[in-house]
Amino acid sequence: MLKKLLLAVLFIGTTVSAQDYFFKKYHPFNSDIPSPEEFLGYTIGQHHTRHDLIVAYLTKLAETSDRASIHEYGKTHEGRKLVILTVTSPSNLKNLDQIKSQHLQFVDPKQSPTNYNDVPIFVNLGYNVHGNEPSSSEAAMLAAYTLTASNHPEILNYINNGVIFIDPTINPDGRDRHTQWANMYQGSPLVADPQDAEHNEYWPRGRTNHYWFDLNRDWLLGINPESRGKLTWYHQWYPNVVTDFHEMGTQSSYFFEPMKDNASWDPIMPKENYIDLNNLFGDYFAKALDSIGSFYFTKEVFDGTYPGYGSSYPDLQGGLALLFEQASSRGHKQTTAFGEITFPFTIRNQYVSSIATVKAAVENKAQLRKYQQDFFKSALTNASKSRIKGYTFRDDHDPNRVKAFVDKLLLHKVDVYRTGNQFVVPTRQPQYRMVQTMFETYEKYRDSVYYDASAWSVANFYNMKYNTVSNLNLGEQITSLDNLVNPNAVSKTDYAYIMDYDDYNAVAALHYLQSKGLVVSSSFKPFTAKTTTGNQRFNYGALVVAVSLQKKDSDEVYKLVQQAQQKFQVPIFAAATGYNAAGIDLGSRYVEPVTKPKAALLIGDGVRSYDAGEVWHLLDTRVHMPITKIPMRNFGGANLDKYNTLVMVSGNYDLSKKQQEKIKNWVSKGNTLITIGTASKWAIEKKLVKERLTEKEKDSTKLVVRKPYVDAPEHLGKESVGGGIFKVDLDITHPLAFGYHDTSIPVYKNNSVWLAPSKNEYATVAKYAKNPHIDGFITKKNMEDFLKPSASLIVSKVGSGRVVLFADNPNFRGSWYGTNRLFLNALFLGDKIEIPE
Structure with a gap:
């Protein structure tokens, strides 16, 4: 292996030999098609290549080769192109529409073609979903060049019998963040010392996308444009084989599938x-890999239990998803226990695996095609055997949350129908396994240690109440989101407008009106108003815009209210009197003006970037509200008095005593601190609040039973909470719970933060239910000793202010529509929470 590593360095020196390090065996090449080195002006591996240059090179290949075409399937948050280069023989490329039509017949369970060997196999080579795992995008250029320019008989066979879709960079925003870092600190000569800046990115690092989301967890959730674009493309083509190239710790070697056993029981x-x-x-x-002397391992780790990876989602679409993990050079050259590992060496392993994938797919195309055909046919067969014939769901109080859930189903090509206000998802459909993924919950598992989540029933993410049915009344099929939400247009009044706060978009509409200068109040008790369209009952939190109390005339107020309704499709009503039919009146002392949030979020070293990005994303993309992101390095000099709300997500906060006092004094002035996960634990441990953690006394008399050393990782790993869904009892009269009707809601827990219920009887907003388990793995010890006695959400008084402590992340992966409201209420209504002594 050392010899190979050294060759990687030595071969950088000369042009021809440097290229031959990667693909000597595939000569001759078409001289009219530029190699990556000729196009870029440097040898692959000599520098990290920017995404725009990668796209430019693939575009050049499409221009100069009759084997290739390029397609843009989306743009990132930062506006970078997401592209796929399609490579096949010239004749296949000319007839691609016909080949696609033939291919899709194998995906349609209503058809039964048997010409498995006659249709080229579809292979999607996907690279660089984690931006700071850069070797694969460089390998993508090498693979693209080989497949478009090589005239070697092997390559000609592959393109005659296959259609290869090369997605060079699934996460361009993260890649360019890392590329800039690696090239900025590249030395000449190269510095292999692991402590050098080149090998140690600053926060948030390049792994994630613009909003710091891990896109390799987003295939199922489909929150970001990168994933949504890819999913739309995917369901147009249904490739037979999909690769997912990654990097791992520098001290490792190379991993390819088979993976560790799937942890699901069935x-x-x-x-x-x-x-x-x-x-x-x-x-x-x-x-x-043997042919180039590379070492590797299989089966030990990386389970594919969670269905939202690039290496697992295609498995639920009749394809074969393949994970590769290369030990990372984390720069251009780095010293390891085995010698020096170089960037070119890491690239070559990924390149060799890419070509081997195409080879294996082409040589087994009949088996792969029949497998995909059987996969979709078995979906119907399996569904027919199940006693569950479908799922129904509805929520009459929150149509926009329902719409968001329907959008997720349609994104995955799940058939959805509607009868009145009720939606129906039949199980007998080609996407039966996606239906299972959306609705089924589990409590029995083969394993207890997970690479990621052990629970993903997406309906629970949306707090969607659903039922199984054995008889179907399908009604009208839903094929788009158009007309799913149609609130009655609000009429003009000179008295007051009332907005129903139960709708998911109500908070965004509230912020919109505040940003336009209107004073909006919130009702802390329910009431029934005499509106211009009849009596209307309003829940806790209903928003009131009193026309006469605004600094704008009634026409301007009406125009803004109209705009808010049209933009966010929320129910708004006009009232000509404040004398309500039941409950409090509009002039009640229980109707209080909502303070416009001036929020800040701590980011930087020690802060969990995923969680911080989820807050930023929620406010940016759904509430359209700015939040100031304060780096930890600047916190000492930051003026907190500019803000009325501060958010601290999970992390390890290394704050001095003086800085801790700074936060406590600021809260005491009447402000709101929101802590999530380990930040809540930190706030308790640092005595910012007078709350406690749930602790189980250790039995010092219990004998220690010796266990095999080799089993330690498994035994210790299962004690962590890898990701489960649990039920909480919610106080829906509390301002943090305004907008909810059901006292029982699901929350997502993936930490070991156990908050003891507050000693103040009014301060525990959400406590885990008596029988809390909904979905996912948890040990009996964690369930009985920690989860059941604990609270999920409490509020603690600090001077004139308060700390809102979330044990669980209400914004997890941008997908927990069902608990976002708890967090947003803390932002908008936190200062209205009065905690009786």
């Missing part, structure tokens, strides 16, 4: 996928 993907096909392809990868 995995919904067929065994043929993760046993037969994985082992079949594994033989190809082993042979290819």
Whole structure:
């Protein structure tokens, strides 16, 4: 291996030999098509390549090769292009529409073609979903060049019998963040010392996208444009094989599938996928890597239990998803326990695996095609065997949250129908396994240690109350989101407008009106108003815009209210009197003006970037509200008096005593501190609040039973809470719970933060239910000793202010529509919370 590492360095020196380090065996190449080195002006691996240059190079290949075309399937948050280069033989490329039509017949369970060997196999080579795992995008250029320019008989066979879709950079924003870093600190000569700046990015690092989301968890959730664009493309083509190239710790070697066993008790993907096909392809990868002397391992880690990876989602679409993990050079060259690892060496392993994937797919195309055909046919067969014939769901109080859930179903091509206000999802459909993913919950597992979440029933993410049905009344099929939400247009009044606060978009509408200068009040008790369209009952939190109390005339107020309704599709009513039919009147002391949030968020070293990004994303994209992001390095000099709300998400906060006092004094002035996860634990441990953590006394008399050392990681790992869904009892009269009707809601827990219920009887907003388990793995010890006795959300008084402590993340992965409101209420209504002594 050392010899190979050294060659990677030595070969950078000369042009021809440097290129031959990667693809000497595939000569001759078409001289009219530029190599990456000729186009870029440097050898692959000599520098990290910017995304725009990668796109430019693939565009050049499409221009100069009759084997290739390029397609833009979306743009990132920062406006970078998301592209796929399609490579196949010239004749296949000319007839691609016809080939696609033939291919899709195998995906349609109503058809039964048997010409498995006659249709080119579809292979999607996907690279660089984690931006600071850069070797694969460089390998993508090498693979693209080989497939478009090589005239070697092997390559000609591959393009004649396959259509290869090369997605060079799934996360361009993160990649460019890392590329800038690596090139900025690149030395000449190269510095291999692991402590050098080149090998140690600053926060938030390049792994994530613009909003610091891990896009390799977003295939199922489909929150970001990168994922939504790829999913839309995916469901147009249904590739047979999909690669997912990654990097891992520098001290490791190389991983390819088969993975660690799936932890589900009864995995919904067929065994043929993760046993037969994985082992079949594994033989190809082993042979290819053996030929260049690379070491590797399989089966030990990286389970595909969670269905939202690039290496698991395609498995639920009749494809074979393949994970690769390369030990990272984290720069251009780095010293390891095995010698020096170089960037070119890491690239070559990814390149060799790419070509081996195409080879394996082409040589087994009949088996792969029949497998995909059987996959979708078995979806109907399996559904027919199940006693559950469908799922129904509805929420008459919150149509925009329902709309968001329907959008998620449609994104994954799940058939949805509507009868009145009720939606129906039949199980007998080609996407039956996605239906299972959306609705089924589990409590029995084969394993207890997970690479990621052990629960993902998406309906619970949306707090969607659903039921199983054995008889179906489908009604009208929903094919788009158009007309799903149609509130009656608000009429003009000179007295007051009342907005229903139950709708998910109500907070965004509230902020819109505040940003336009209107004073908006919130009702702290329900009432029934005499509106111009009849009596209307309003829940806790209903928003009131009193026309005569505004600094604008009634026409301007009406125009703004109209704009808010049209923009966010929320129910708004006009009232000509403040004398309500039932409950409090509009002039009640229980109707209080809402303070416009001036919010700040701590970011930087020690802060969990995922959680911080989720807050930023929620406010940016759904509430359209700015939030100031204060780096930890600047906190000492920051003037907190500019803000009335401060957010601290999970992290390890290394704040001095003086800085802790700064926060406490600021809260005491009447402001609101919102803490999430380990930040809540920190606030308790640093005595910012007089609350406690749930602790279980250790039995000092209990004998220690010796266990095998080799089992330690598994035994210790299962004690962590890897991600489960649990039920809480919610006080819906509390301002933090305004907008909810049901006292029982699901929350997502992926930490070991156990908050003891507050000693103040009015301060515990949400406590885990008596029987809390909904979905996911948790040990009996964690369930009985910690979860059941604990609270999920409490508020603690500090002087004239308060700290809102979330044990669980209400904004997890941008997908928890069901608990976002708890967090948003803390922002908008926090200062209205009075905690009786």
